[in-house]
Structures are given as C-alpha cells and as structure tokens.
Amino acid sequence: MQDNSLYEFNDGLSEDALDEDPQSDSILEGLNESQHEAVSAELRNMLIIAGAGTGKTRVLVSRIAWLIKHYHIAPRNIMAVTFTNKAATEMRERLSLMVGNSVQSSLWANTFHSICLRLLRAYAQYAGLVPGFTILDTDSQVSLVKRLMKDMNIDTKEFKPSDIASNISKQKENGIRALAYSKKVSVKSPDYVKVTDRVYTVYEKVCNQENSVDFSELLLRTVELLENNREIRELQHRRFKEILVDEFQDTNSIQYRFLRLIAGPNSHVLVVGDDDQSIYGWRGADVGNMRKFLEDFSDVKQVLLALNYRSTQKILDVANTIIGFNSDRLMEKVLKGNFGEGDKVKILNCANNKVEAATVTDRIAALHDSGVDYRDISILYRNNYLSLDFEQNLLRKHIPFVIYGGQKFFERAEILDAIAYMRILVNEDDDTALLRIINTPSRKIGPKVVEGLRTIASERNCSLIKAIRLLEAHVNSGNVDKTLSSLYKKISVFYELFKALNEKRQNMSLSAFADEMLRMTGLYKYYQEKDFKDGKDTEEHSRYANLGMLISNIKEFEAAPPAEDDSSEENTSESTTEKEKKTEDPLLTYLSNITLVSTGELNEEGGTSNVADAVNLMTMHASKGLEFKYVFLVGFEKDILPSRLCAYSDKSLAEERRLAYVGVTRAKKALFISYAQVRSMFGKSEPTGASSFLRDLVREYKGKQDVPLMIEAVKGYSFY
DNA sequence: ATGTTCCTTCTTTTT
C-alpha cells in the first residue's frame, strides 16, 4: 500500500489523490473497461447484460465492495439477491475476501426465498402468520394435496397430486390467490383447472390452519405484506438503499413484484443477467423482466459485458454458433475470449451408451495421467438418470467423483421422517408432518385410528394434536365412551412420545436432542432393520448412515450458526413496527435453514463443503455459474438434449438451446461432446443418434475453413 | 394392522 501511494504521487500530482481511499483502487484493479464502468458507476439503477464467463460475479462483488468503500454505504443497507444457495454462498465468500468477514452479518446476501423468510419471521403477525410457522417442502406439499384430494373424493390417478400441487404453486407465482383463481374458472374450463381450483381453495385454508407455508407462499406472503402495510414497506425502503440481483433472467413474476416493492423511491437496483442463459422458463422465469426493468425503473444505465475470461476461442465459436440459431434474443452478443485459439471441440460419436461412458472415462484417466486434477474435470448431462453409466465406469477405474444433485439428501424418506418429528415439535399444528410420522415406525396406529382422530379434529375445527388433547380430557373426565377410550388408548402411545420429546428438548443441545429423538422415536432401529432386510446395511449411504449424517449436519450447524438477523436494529419512531420476536428456538432456525438451504450432497462429515479432488458430475442446469478446465457434455442426443418433451408440448426449443449454450460455455480449456447411436433405457435398447443441435452445428460449418470442431467415431470398445 | 407381491410410472431441470 505504502509503495503504491508513493508511486501514484510521483506519477501524477493530483489533489484528488490525497483524499482517495487507498483501498478503493484495489477493487478496480484488473477490471476491463466495461467492468470498470459498471463497478464504479454513480449510485443509480443499472442493468448489466453479462455474457457467459464475462466476470459477472466478480463485477457484482466488486460493486458491493465499491459501494461500501467508496460510497460508504453501510453493509446493512445493502441487499444482494441470488437465485440459488450456491450462488449466495459464493458471493458471501468472495465478499468477505474483499471487504472482510464482519460485513457478512449485516449484509443480506441470500436467495429470494430466504430473504422473504427473514421478513416473514420478523413480521409474522402482520403477514397473518403465527410465529414459528413451518415451511412445507415439495414432498410435504404434494402429500398435503394428495390428502385433500382423497378427502374430496377426487381420483388421484386421473389427476396427479404432484401436478395439482405444481399448478397451485404456479398460480401463487403469478400472484393469484385461490379466490381470484376461482373467479377465472368457468364451466368451460378444462377439468384439471376445475380440480386445481377446488383443491386450491381448501389447500389455502388448511395451510393457514396448519400454520405452514410452501415455497411460493414465502414470496407471495411477503409481497402482500409489503403491499398492505405501508409502514413496514417504508421501513424496508429506508433500510435497503442498494439492491443487487444476480441471474436476473431467472426471476419470475412474483420475484419481480417483490423487487419493485422492496426498492424505495431513493433506493437503487442493479440487476445482472444474460438472456442467453435463461433456462428456468419452465418454472416461471421470465426473460421479459429484463425489458420490463428498463421501463419500470427510472434512468437505467446499461452495461454490456462481452469479453470472455473463461474459454478458448474455439469453444466460444461453437457457443456463439449454437446460440446464434435462437432468434428471440434480447441482444446479440458475440463472446470474445483472450485465451488463445485452443484445441478443436471434439465430438465423440459413440456406438452406444456403454461405449460412450467407457470412452469418456478413459479420456479422463488420460487427462489425469498428463497432470490434470480431477477437480478440473466435469461431466455434464441433460437428465439426472444419464449419470449412471459414468458412475459405474468411474467406480471401476477407481476415479474419484462427486455427484451434485440427483436424489437430494434432504429428500430422502428417512431424513424427511426425522424432519417431520422436528416440525411437529416446533409447530404442533403441522398436521401434514404429524400424519407422516404418527405411525412411522409402526406403532399400531392404522388408517382406522387416524380416521377417527381426523373426524374429531374436523368436528372441532382444530389440529390433530389438539384433537388428541380434547380426547384425553374427555376420557379422563370419566365420561367413558367405549369407542373413544379405545381410540385414545391406541393414540396415547404416540401422544406420550410427543410429550416426552417436548420435555427432553427443553434442556439439551440441539444435536444431543436430535440424536436422542431418533432413538426415542425408534427411527434408528427402524431404518437399521430395514437396511438389513434389503441387504443395504453395508452400503456407504445406508438409510441408517444417513440419519447419522443428519446429526453431523446439526452439529456443524451448531458450531457455525447462520448470521444473526439484525433487522430489528432499525430504530425508528414508528410504534407499529414491532420488533421481531427473537427466534431463539434453535430447532426452528435449523429447520428453516435446511428446508431452504439444502441443495447438494453432504460429505461424509455431514458438511457441505467440497474439497476432495474428484471429477464433478451434474446436470447442465446445476452447472450454471460454474466453470471447469475440461468439460464432457454427454448424452448430446436426439430426444435428450432438445428434450423429447419439445416435440409434443409447449416446451421451448430455444430454452433447450440456451441450456446447450450454458453447457458449452462451462469449459475453459477443452470441450468434448459425446452421444450414442444406441442407448439402452429402461432395459430396452433404442436407436438415438446425434442431437439436432449438433446437426445444425455441422451444417453451419460445412465447407468452411477453420472449423472449430472435429468428429471422432468411437465404434467398438474393449471393455474392462 | 402389517407384510407381501404385483403393478405402474417415472426419468427434466430447483427454491
């Protein structure tokens, strides 16, 4: 630092230099012209269009550092919104490297969902929620919908509960409540709409009774909270002066509405996005929000980042060509790199999927032999199930690998059981959780008993736990009705357990309690026996072992609790903005945390960090935002990459092409694209062949000079 | 109430 300022002094004698924040300069160091422009711009609304690998995250993080260091914006006045937890974590890490650790606790860098959750926890009463409400994960949401459909005598075969549940979520994401939806439905509406309507109405009511919110509800509730409560809204406006949004092309309608509400008249919003990387249209993401942003926010400065810092030119050429086939682009960006030409992109035409897996594995082994680290290699695919052949081959060759996604740890039955027990302790009205575990492991409480209990609950219009209490009081009053007392006797096994658990958790640490809970409920024993029966007890990821990993995860959580929410710090004169109730219950905090922050596999220690030198396997969706020196795009086939569903649904072909583009642009040094002529799926062998995207590509380069790719036929293969 | 067996369905992608 000393040397630096001396040098500057000699270099150009300007008075400004005397007052300059010496740390500000280092923020701008090494940025190119447009990056520099974006980072050091005055305080204002901005739209940054950033092509793949153009240093988007770097700009975002540097901008935040600049806001703090140069404009002296307090970290607590900054909100950075990301789309995934992975991105949020990465941003926090890079930020703490740049401006120090202390910033983390007061600066909100989180996903939309977790930001909304924080607001809802702080203002639960104003949002019509009871503090301590639980979050419904997808699995619970579907099981609730299914339960309601059965109650309403709707055929769950004709109408799949998961479809109805996702229809409901879709409505919420468009800000449409059950009542408003009903108004749109007419006699002429298709059946599934009518069913959705009927279920939605009841679903909304039951969620309120159970004091639980699903994922889209988190957003919708918050939007309504801000819309209906001026004081809370203005309090947020005063707090969040600078708002930054990553992956803006992925925002859906409710998220956009949230942004408009959370930003005050004097706040500034900076969004970063790439319309070419919009791959979440299927869940409501609307690229149109980028255009809307220009209209809805005043005086927006636009910056385009097109200089690529990731890939060799040949890889970029291929990427540009692929995306060039899309016609509905917001802005035509041609990525330019500065890492030299590089090798040609290799297209591996394989006889079948076994050959494909063997070839890829062999190339990985060869790369490793030539000094490449496994962690710099990744295998990307369209669908999760395509990973199987590669897993087997890598295993056989003793090549270490990590799979991201796939069956999620927190979606496994045994984990969901454990979580359901925790949920019922935190929020006893959570009937969905209770129904999951009242007879798991089995304690002779069958459908008859449950039905009896549910009858009482619906007569008294109360939750199942309360119904049990009523029943208990009734039986103890000596008013002995034979059927009721036998009902109570059957249920009391569970009720005693419930009381005992509640007792236990008062004076134990969270992890010790969780461990004890698994013992008391019998889940440990139950899954241990189940594993043994299925011959899975020796497996590394046996269900019993997973429960152990859950405990490790809780221990890790205890050791490093998430940043303390300081939203109550804002001291204003308004009397109605009640200070948030400190959510002291560690169990509640843990539950919220895992429901929202649970992507990715846990490692053996129950942690989420990934330090091992291993080949990375994941879907192309999951790869967004990441980069690897060597990338294998596999299963680049007809019916797989433009998904089969494109042919007979409104699935967007352009979005599939963007997905291919995302995959291609992950590669830094070398890219391999492979496909099989024959693929066995579900036991059957089916002819497949190259993706139409590959055909387009080859046609484009036909007869041209300097073609950036080459095709290699891999026919037979000597196995093992 | 629970265990067995057969059946179907599912293979996008995520908070």
Add this chain to the structure above:
DNA sequence: GAAGGAACAT
C-alpha cells in the same frame, strides 16, 4: 430397473 402404491393375504 427402481421405487412407490394398490390390492391382496396374513
């Protein structure tokens, strides 16, 4: 080709 659900048997 697995995993969960329904139908049937115990």
